[in-house]
Amino acid sequence: MSRLHIIDHPMVQHKLSIMRDVRTGSKDFRELLKEISLLMGYEITRDLPLENVEIETPMKHMTARVISGKKLAIVPILRAGLGMVDGLLTLLPVAKVGHIGLYRDETTHEPVSYYCKMPFDIDQRMVIVTDPMLATGGSSSDAITMLKNMGCTNIRLMCLVAAPEGVKRVQKDHPDVDIYVAALDEELNSDAYILPGLGDAGDRIFGTK
Ligand code: PRP
Ligand code: URA
Numbered sequence: 001m002s003r004l005h006i007i008d009h010p011m012v013q014h015k016l017s018i019m020r021d022v023r024t025g026s027k028d029f030r031e032l033l034k035e036i037s038l039l040m041g042y043e044i045t046r047d048l049p050l051e052n053v054e055i056e057t058p059m060k061h062m063t064a065r066v067i068s069g070k071k072l073a074i075v076p077i078l079r080a081g082l083g084m085v086d087g088l089l090t091l092l093p094v095a096k097v098g099h100i101g102l103y104r105d106e107t108t109h110e111p112v113s114y115y116c117k118m119p120f121d122i123d124q125r126m127v128i129v130t131d132p133m134l135a136t137g138g139s140s141s142d143a144i145t146m147l148k149n150m151g152c153t154n155i156r157l158m159c160l161v162a163a164p165e166g167v168k169r170v171q172k173d174h175p176d177v178d179i180y181v182a183a184l185d186e187e188l189n190s191d192a193y194i195l196p197g198l199g200d201a202g203d204r205i206f207g208t209k
Pocket of ligand 2: 193
């Protein structure tokens with residue numbers, strides 16, 4: 001069973017509460033999402049392997065520790081997942097970025113795929129899939145399936161707010177994929193929006209409503 005990690009650090013919780021507030025506009029929403037993504041990235045990379053290298057400090061020789069050549073990729077689910085890329089890239093500047101375009105059909109709430117572009121060696125990379133909202137879980141689950149079909153074997157999912165339904169769906173479909181969230185909310189409404197949630201993440205990031 002994949003593990004659910006809830007990042008309950010006070011700074012993450014504080015920033016998320018401002019994002020949830022209906023009075024918060026797109027500029028602040030975007031900035032806060034970037035900041036939270038960096039902070040969550042710190043946890044998501046906590047277990048990256050280290051190796052020893054020999055260096056000279058200005059004082060003496062030492063054996064120092066560096067990340068051991070682990071290749072990473074960040075894969076946002078368009079559109080809203082884009083809002084989490086810059087924060088992660090600040091932390092992981094050499095990561096490659098792939099894109100998966102999915103939108104939810106308004107009636108069926110099923111994801112519809114419209115774009116996919118990956119680094120050529122995606123199957124050799126640890127992949128962090130980003131999407132602020134894990135609602136029914138259909139979009140994240142489909143994105144992970146697409147990556148597995150391309151040969152990826154090491155995938156983590158990073159969301160901001162999750163509904164229990166979405167967590168259950170991803171855990172059932174992808175028991176090998178750990179999920180990182182800042183909050184596990186109460187439920188979905190009849191339009192499959194998360195309650196209390198933060199509304200439509202894509203619209204709030206890009207000001208399209
Ligand atoms: C939203 C959100 C997720 C998806 C979550 O995207 O960004 O991708 O819905 O819902 P699910 O877990 O039920 O699949 P949306 O379809 O609104 O597209 P957008 O990001 O382009 O606005
Ligand atoms: N997509 C969003 O942007 N928000 C939700 O609450 C559910 C799906």
